[in-house]
Amino acid sequence: xxxxxxxxxxxxxxxxxxxxxxxxxxxxxxxxxxxxxxxxxxxxxxxxxxxxxxxxxxxxxxxxxxxxxxxxxxxxxxxxxxxxxxxxxxxxxxxxxxxxxxxxxxxxxxxxxxxxxxxxxxxxxxxxxxxxxxxxxxxxxxxxxxxxxxxxxxxxxxxxxxxxxxxxxxxxxxxxxxxxxxxxxxxxxxxxxxxxxxxxxxxxxxxxxxxxxxxxxxxxxxxxxxxxxxxxxxxxxxxxxxxxxxxxxxxxxxxxxxxxxxxxxxxxxxxxxxxxxxxxxxxxxxxxxxxxxxxxxxxxxxxxxxxxxxxxxxxxxxxxx
Amino acid sequence: xxxxxxxxxxxxxxxxxxxxxxxxxxxxxxxxxxxxxxxxxxxxxxxxxxxxxxxxxxxxxxxxxxxxxxxxxxxxxxxxxxxxxxxxxxxxxxxxxxxxxxxxxxxxxxxxxxxxxxxxxxxxxxxxxxxxxxxxxxxxxxxxxxxxxxxxxxxxxxxxxxxxxxxxxxxxxxxxxxxxxxxxxxxxxxxxxxxxxxxxxxxxxxxxxxxxxxxxxxxxxxxxxxxxxxxxxxxxxxxxxxxxxxxxxxxxxxxxxxxxxxxxxxxxxxxxxxxxxxxxxxxxxxxxxxxxxxxxxxxxxxxxxxxxxxxxxxxxxxxxx
Numbered sequence: 001x002x003x004x005x006x007x008x009x010x011x012x013x014x015x016x017x018x019x020x021x022x023x024x025x026x027x028x029x030x031x032x033x034x035x036x037x038x039x040x041x042x043x044x045x046x047x048x049x050x051x052x053x054x055x056x057x058x059x060x061x062x063x064x065x066x067x068x069x070x071x072x073x074x075x076x077x078x079x080x081x082x083x084x085x086x087x088x089x090x091x092x093x094x095x096x097x098x099x100x101x102x103x104x105x106x107x108x109x110x111x112x113x114x115x116x117x118x119x120x121x122x123x124x125x126x127x128x129x130x131x132x133x134x135x136x137x138x139x140x141x142x143x144x145x146x147x148x149x150x151x152x153x154x155x156x157x158x159x160x161x162x163x164x165x166x167x168x169x170x171x172x173x174x175x176x177x178x179x180x181x182x183x184x185x186x187x188x189x190x191x192x193x194x195x196x197x198x199x200x201x202x203x204x205x206x207x208x209x210x211x212x213x214x215x216x217x218x219x220x221x222x223x224x225x226x227x228x229x230x231x232x233x234x235x236x237x238x239x240x241x242x243x244x245x246x247x248x249x250x251x252x253x254x255x256x257x258x259x260x261x262x263x264x265x266x267x268x269x270x271x272x273x274x275x276x277x278x279x280x281x282x283x284x285x286x287x288x289x290x291x292x293x294x295x296x297x298x299x300x301x302x303x304x305x306x307x308x309x310x311x312x313x314x315x316x317x318x319x320x321x
Numbered sequence: 322x323x324x325x326x327x328x329x330x331x332x333x334x335x336x337x338x339x340x341x342x343x344x345x346x347x348x349x350x351x352x353x354x355x356x357x358x359x360x361x362x363x364x365x366x367x368x369x370x371x372x373x374x375x376x377x378x379x380x381x382x383x384x385x386x387x388x389x390x391x392x393x394x395x396x397x398x399x400x401x402x403x404x405x406x407x408x409x410x411x412x413x414x415x416x417x418x419x420x421x422x423x424x425x426x427x428x429x430x431x432x433x434x435x436x437x438x439x440x441x442x443x444x445x446x447x448x449x450x451x452x453x454x455x456x457x458x459x460x461x462x463x464x465x466x467x468x469x470x471x472x473x474x475x476x477x478x479x480x481x482x483x484x485x486x487x488x489x490x491x492x493x494x495x496x497x498x499x500x501x502x503x504x505x506x507x508x509x510x511x512x513x514x515x516x517x518x519x520x521x522x523x524x525x526x527x528x529x530x531x532x533x534x535x536x537x538x539x540x541x542x543x544x545x546x547x548x549x550x551x552x553x554x555x556x557x558x559x560x561x562x563x564x565x566x567x568x569x570x571x572x573x574x575x576x577x578x579x580x581x582x583x584x585x586x587x588x589x590x591x592x593x594x595x596x597x598x599x600x601x602x603x604x605x606x607x608x609x610x611x612x613x614x615x616x617x618x619x620x621x622x623x624x625x626x627x628x629x630x631x632x633x634x635x636x637x638x639x640x641x642x
Contacts, residue, residue: 134479150476157581158455161613164578169609257485260478290488291500296480
């Protein structure tokens, strides 16, 4: 029987998403389970194995048709060994032999990469990247991550730190980052970065603004609130959004000048602000992009939403197979 | 007879360098001819053909042993068509069918890429890159160019503008660049950029300095003079070098954070300043590099000098073969 199905697993700190896809990347089944991080995350891998085996039974899918399993995970991935370290939101405190355990539990080959790389592959394959060989992906969430495709392959670099676009310095001597450096993009364009910027800009702002009032009253401000207020015309919120867009435009232009992708795709929770954010990022990007790049690279929004992870994960299995 | 020889051609505005190499990248013969840019550069390709054929006869090398010819050229290269446009220093005013003409004139397959990419391949293969799969190369000459290898392949991007590291913006609203943008690295780290910086910094400097005197007297200052004076302890010249090193450290750190190469290799005329420049670049780079990158990527000087071009060109033929 011809092998024509892929399994994609998107492992996150709250849920584990699964999908069965055709080898053309069409999702045929998807489901999810809660991530059980108790007991140092010892249940996670057994739960994944059990859930895959159970659903293959449930859908009465012949195991012979499965090309393999691909998985995106938090933490640092040793792709050759198939192990994961430093996935703190999974409570994994030691190196986890994820590949060995899932392979022995399911009988399928597992290919594993970090979650941002998996999402990048998903968007590149079936989303905003149009299946092009050169696609850059940046995801704006709690942190800022990325995945970069050149010549159809992810850029991992010599020890796997390739694509760490969240730690590009966009403001020398700027905000202190968790990585120890100052002025990383992550400090300005992640959900917390947007709020940090809002607080700082609010301090110097004296005009009338609902955002200013909220901050002064000590109300909880989120990046979503900042963007929503900006859309409603709040002056201060718009100043914040423009600053965020400036940094994103600057960073994506540098990525574009270096990689000349067909698209820089912006995804993640902060990108839920949609065209309102994209258009402003593009405005700044246009100023910083090299002319040839300006006319060949496009700034786009991600298109797959939550499915990017499982689709990209499945794509990992496809690339290896 | 086994094919085991490569021909590398490094086409420049003043000379055309040639080499015959083993398929392991050892140069066995090299020679060069002057570039005749008369008659809209119409002699260049015939001269290349004639010189290759003549030297193969001279060395009595069996044509059957040649794997192919690789060539690095100025201008914009259409790699598939094998044509070159915009090579103004060759006087080529229209699109040149370089591949077709050289192939028909020599009987060998020609692979062509731009000169910075060829030099990058050379350094990656036989120079400071140690034949690693992930190597970034930046060349500081009249302009600033680059070539980036990821997963063992050059990053060309969607229309070939990948690796345009000279046009990374390092100083928003900085010096106006020939590309129309402001603050491109090329304006600070090319030979002319160094002199421009020196003139600007000299204006605000009031202490004693030989460099200051030369500039005030309208004497011709070159980047070599700036570096030589800095090595001799001239205070102003050292301020200039430190600023150049800051911009290079910043730009190479961003490249490193994005690509995590095993080495960022600095070459070109300005890099003749050697360890004096490299050590200072690394100092700034260290501040801007992501911790994982800081411990896995190295800042190195190019090692092949003028041979990088022919070796990398030969490597182009090897990759295609």
